[in-house]
Amino acid sequence: MSIINVDNVKLNGSDGKAILKGISFAVEEGDFLGVLGPSGAGKSSLFKLLNRLLTPTSGEIYYRGKNIKEYDPIKLRREIGYVLQKPYLFGQKVLEDLTYPFRLRQEKPDMELIYKYLIHANLKEEILFQKPTSLSGGEAQRISLIRSLLVRPKVLLLDEITSALDSENTRAILNLIRKEKEEKGLTILAITHNLEAFNFQKVLYLSEGQVEYFGEGKN
Numbered sequence: 001m002s003i004i005n006v007d008n009v010k011l012n013g014s015d016g017k018a019i020l021k022g023i024s025f026a027v028e029e030g031d032f033l034g035v036l037g038p039s040g041a042g043k044s045s046l047f048k049l050l051n052r053l054l055t056p057t058s059g060e061i062y063y064r065g066k067n068i069k070e071y072d073p074i075k076l077r078r079e080i081g082y083v084l085q086k087p088y089l090f091g092q093k094v095l096e097d098l099t100y101p102f103r104l105r106q107e108k109p110d111m112e113l114i115y116k117y118l119i120h121a122n123l124k125e126e127i128l129f130q131k132p133t134s135l136s137g138g139e140a141q142r143i144s145l146i147r148s149l150l151v152r153p154k155v156l157l158l159d160e161i162t163s164a165l166d167s168e169n170t171r172a173i174l175n176l177i178r179k180e181k182e183e184k185g186l187t188i189l190a191i192t193h194n195l196e197a198f199n200f201q202k203v204l205y206l207s208e209g210q211v212e213y214f215g216e217g218k219n
């Protein structure tokens with residue numbers, strides 16, 4: 001069974017304009033899928049639908065064979081994590097952001113795991129005691145990604161998370177993602193313009209709200 005099934009999904013904007021015009025595709029567990037296409041093609045709208053931040057005008061979306069309408073949205077969002085281009089950190093200290101996923105589950109924070117992620121992301125322990133506002137864009141993006149991973153999602157939606165980063169930070173982020181994918185079999189859908197760095201197995205190419213290509217990554 002595919003982990004995600006998108007079946008003839010249409011989405012109209014608040015002005016009635018067709019944003020997605022009947023798209024269908026399936027994502028298999030463990031896929032690393034690039035969601036590509038020109039600006040305005042409907043990529044971010046698709047992610048919002050998968051996360052139930054938007055509802056399709058028609059068509060259905062299934063997660064593990066069950067219509068996403070039947071999931072509690074909060075539970076669904078823990079399974080399908082969403083990382084945005086602009087990281088949003090809310091703690092007084094970075095530590096608060098990274099212990100938040102444990103508080104959600106009413107668990108004691110696993111500091112060993114937090115340290116492990118920091119090392120994988122090429123960050124120092126001291127960052128835990130910094131204010132989020134004092135971080136560089138690349139540091140904040142890595143902390144935001146680690147926080148999402150600590151929620152233990154099964155699927156991650158990444159929306160242009162490396163677009164503001166230099167090549168070194170991009171590499172650090174991608175190492176973290178690949179490690180997680182190898183260790184946990186995480187399924188990843190990523191919107192990016194940096195095709196070379198991501199090196200996708202599969203690609204969904206959207207154009208004007210339609211699927212223009214869905215298949216193997218062309219490298």
Ligand SMILES: Nc1ncnc2c1ncn2[C@@H]1O[C@H](COP(=O)(O)OP(=O)(O)OP(=O)(O)O)[C@@H](O)[C@H]1O
Nearest residue numbers: 013014015017019038039040041042043044045046
């Ligand atoms: N709520 C809305 N009402 C009307 N139109 C909308 C709404 N949200 C998005 N759009 C329009 O839908 C189209 C697709 O937007 P979307 O953000 O999904 O594209 P995208 O492929 O992610 O583009 P980009 O790469 O620039 O982020 C755009 O033309 C956008 O202006």
